[in-house]
Amino acid sequence: MGQDSGVAQVVKQLDQACKEAGFFYVKGHGIPETLLKQVKNLTRKFFELPYEEKLKIKMTADSGYRGYQRIGENITKGVPDMHEAIDCYKELKPGMYGDLGKPMEGCNQWPIKPTNFKMLMEEYVSLCTELSRNIMRGIALALGGSPYEFEGERAGNAFWVMRLIGYPGVHSANDSDIPKEDIGCGAHTDYGLLTLVNQDDDITALQVRNHSGEWISAPPVPGTFVCNIGDMLKIYSNGLYESTLHQVINSSPKYRVCVAYFYETNFDTAVEPLDICKERTTGAKKFERAVYGEHLVKKVQTNFVY
16 A cells, blocks of 8 residues: 555655644545535525424433533533534443443433434445545555554544534624633644545634634635644654644624535554654653543543533
8 A cells, every 4th residue: 555656745745744743625526515515505404493402402411411402512622612503423322431431321312303413424425434444544554554553452442522513603703691701622632643624615603723823714615624723633743743723713694514424443443653753752752551431531520511
C-alpha cells in the first residue's frame, strides 16, 4: 500500500495537514453525496418536530447517554451550548467491558418519525466507519508505521459516536425558553482518533484555532467531509499531531444542521505513544497512557444537564 505513488501523495498531504492544522477536507471518499444530503435532511425534519415528539427519545444516564437533548443541555466548560442534538454510540451489551463500560451500556434511541430514520443512519454509520478506517491507514503510513497500526488491539473493534446536531439561527436567540448564549458549541477538542463532519452546504459556522491562536473559518465544501484528529491520536503520535481546538458559531439567520461521526479506538484500549512516534520526537514519552473508555465516560458525565 505504501509503495503506491497515488497513496504516497495522499499520505504526504495527510501528514502535512495533521501537523500544521489538525483539520483537513476529504473528497472522493466514495460515500454518495445524495446520502450526505439525505442524512442532513432527515436530521432537520426531526428537529422540526414538536418538542413533545422529540422528548420521546430524551437522553438520560439510564439510556447510556443516548438520545435527544434540547438546547442548552449540552455543556462545554460550564457554559450551555446553543444547539440541540441526538447522541448515538456503538451499542454495548451489559457486562461487555465490566465496570468500565457500565455507564455507556444501552441501545440507541432512534425516533419513529421521520420514517426510515434508523435504517438510513445505520447505513451511514457503516460507511463512515469504513471510510475512517481507510483514512487511519493513511495516517498510520504518514506517521511512519504500517498501514495497520490502528487495527487489532488498538482500533480493530473501533468504538464510534455520532452526534446529529441542530444550531438555531441568530433570530432565535430572543426566545424566552433558551439560554442567551451565542456560541453554538464552545471551544473543545474531540476525544478519539478521527472526526468526519458533514455540515450544511450554505452556512459557515465551524471555526478552527490556528497555531497563532486565531479562529479560522472552515467553510463547507459540497460533497466533502471536514475531518479533524482527536485526543487519542495526539497521544499515539506523541504530539506530532495536535487535536485542534474548534468551536461553532452560527451567525446566520438559518437553522444549521451538522452530522458529526467520531471514529475511536477500541473502547477498552490503553492508549500510549507509538514507538515510531517516540523515535521521531527525541525518544521521550510526552503523554501518559490513557484508557479511551475512561476518557469518554469522564467527558460524557460532565457534559450534560438534565
